[in-house]
Amino acid sequence: MIALAARGPVIPTTFGGSPSSYACERANRLFCPDWVSRNWSAVLWPALRQHIVLSVIAVAIGFAISFALALLAYRRRSVERPVILISGILYTIPSLALFEILVPFKPLGLSIRTAEVALVSYTLLILFRNIVTGLREVPDDVREAARGMGMTARQSLWRVELPLALPSIIAGVRIATVTVIALATVASYICDQGLGVPIFAAIQDGVFKTELIAAGGLAVALALFADGLLVLLQRALTPWARTRAR
């Protein structure tokens, strides 16, 4: 398995993807653009695609569960504390440990399902808290005005309170997405998909620098890109918040 001491960099004998005998890889320079272009479609792009799929599924399912729980907690305060307790404990358990703890359960095992279960549980705390906080911070007089206009509780929720809670909700989605993208790299250890795969492969027989920088850089870029995208989404969906001085 991965048994390495802190010895100097060893020139790896295989460079992942298509075999090559090029000088740049053999010298194990920090970044070989040729290697990247040659192995993009075989190694890097599939990993990136799998990573995006993993992350999107995790955030989507996590959002669905957190939203349902948050609406429940909004009506019944007693739900809030146990949910925060359980999701807080799940959040505190380090990701690698949680992945490994879930592996022995029969329907899961070493598969994407296990990774998704763990990734979803990491989103729960953040999303639940942000949705509930966003809803609770709607001013009372706004709620009363909605009620005074003849809206039922359900109409008030969907037409008034949730839109006002949107900044907090999207902030939560943003934090959750970025967290999931980061943890999905570790998930590759048990489900063999995602950008962690080239990273682990690059450490197998010695430190293959180009692959590490390429895959690591892609992971960082993906996370920052998703973060930026969600900031734009937040600004687009809440035009009234832009005029508020910060």
Next chain:
Amino acid sequence: MHTLIEALRFVGNNGALPSDPAAPTLVHLTLQMVAICAVGIAISLAVGLPIGAWLGHLHRFSFAAINISNVGRALPSLAVLAIGDAILGLGLMVTEVALVILAAPIVLTNAYVGIAGVDPEIVDAARGMGMNGWRILWRVEVPLAIPLIFAGIRTAAVYVVATATIASLAGYNGGLGYIIADEQSYQLSGVLGAAFCVAGLALLVEGLLALVQRGLTPRGVRIEEHLRGEDEVEALAPVAAAAPL
């Protein structure tokens, strides 16, 4: 279920490996991990707290101070370790550098938001009483900002424990991740046992810091939080840095 029992037996046996009597024991690996995490957390605190507190006191560079934790949180820990490996080679140094890069921003931002968020009227009153900047920071702002500062410390500490576990996948040969990375020798039951230890360690760190926070929080702030119903909820859940932006 069988694996679970084997895992507990593994932990009870102090991580003994029948095929290799020279393998490090569980206690040894745990202590090694505690040492690595302690160094990482200490350096992060030494870097993040002073800068965050002073910037917060001066109310300067708020954009940078708040957004540095966004960038820090976005960095996948494994990617930072991987890039560090490529640039600096394998070993303990890279792990510690990565830990500080990942954890210090969280501490910094929370310290900033905590101190900058203290009610300006209180700071004004303190200034009116003749306190200079240093005294105001130390005797007024820090005690009032303890909940947020500690939220950052707790989040950062748990993050350090989690990243130290992953570090063994990225070429560092030590800590409890050593067992988790070596499934061939230790079998799933061993890996599971180590995972339980890691989870326990993280929860222990979180719990201990929560107790320290409760001890350090000034009585008045604690009473106010209790009236607002926040104290127990805060005690149970680590807070992601800063207010939603």
